[in-house]
Amino acid sequence: MxxxxxxxxxxxxxxxxxxxxxxxxxxxxxSGKATDGELTITQTRLKYNVSLRTLRFYEDEGLISPRRDGGGRFFGDEARRRLEMVLVGRILRFSVSEIKEILGADTSNSADFEHLLQDQKILEQIEHLEERREEINISIARLRRLLRQRSEGR
Structure with missing residues (x-):
């Protein structure tokens, strides 16, 4: 046609x-091509087990900066290092804004997110996670009680 x-x-x-x-x-x-050592966005997605949407979101938030060529995104060493740091931050349950703040304070060019964490931030995160754990435990107990009541015919 x-x-x-x-x-x-x-x-x-x-x-x-x-x-x-x-x-x-x-x-x-x-339209662009990956250079030596670069991964395409699809290769990056597969390697790090994240969605394309997540990668684009992290880029939009300024957390990662893959090289742009035409419509393509290409992840070199630096972009992959930053992505790994963001993913560790997410594993530790930091919010995107907190990760952005922590990475923004990086003047050492560290390759390790955990190295950037100040003791106070670690303590705050532990406290936050313990609070969430308590909330989750209460929810689990309530749901178990509901199931038990239903199985007993109440």
């Missing part, structure tokens, strides 16, 4: 692939 473009620069269809207004290449496909 060969179609043409109109004078206004509208999108066109050529050979079944929708083409962008200016580039003439299929929309949604990256």
């Amino acid at each position: 060969d179609a043409s473009s109109d004078e206004a620069g509208e999108s066109r269809v050529i050979g079944g692939a929708k083409k962008g207004k200016l580039s003439g290449r299929p929309m949604g496909r990256p």
Whole structure:
């Protein structure tokens, strides 16, 4: 299905692939190539077991900065180091804003998120997690009580 473009620069269809207004290449496909040591966003997603949406969100939040080339995102050593730090922060249950703050204070170029944590921040996080654990334990006990009551016919 060969179609043409109109004078206004509208999108066109050529050979079944929708083409962008200016580039003439299929929309949604990256134009760039990964260099040595870089991973594409798909390779990064698979390696770190995260979704594309998560990677894009972290980029939008300024937590990671993959190299952009056309529509493609390419993760070199630095971008992967930052991603690993963000993921450790999430494992430790820090919020995205807290991770951003902690990484923003990094003047040492550390490769280790945990190394960046000040003792006070660690203590605050422990307290927060202990509070959450208590809330979760209360919820679990309540749900178990509900199941027990139902099984007893009450």
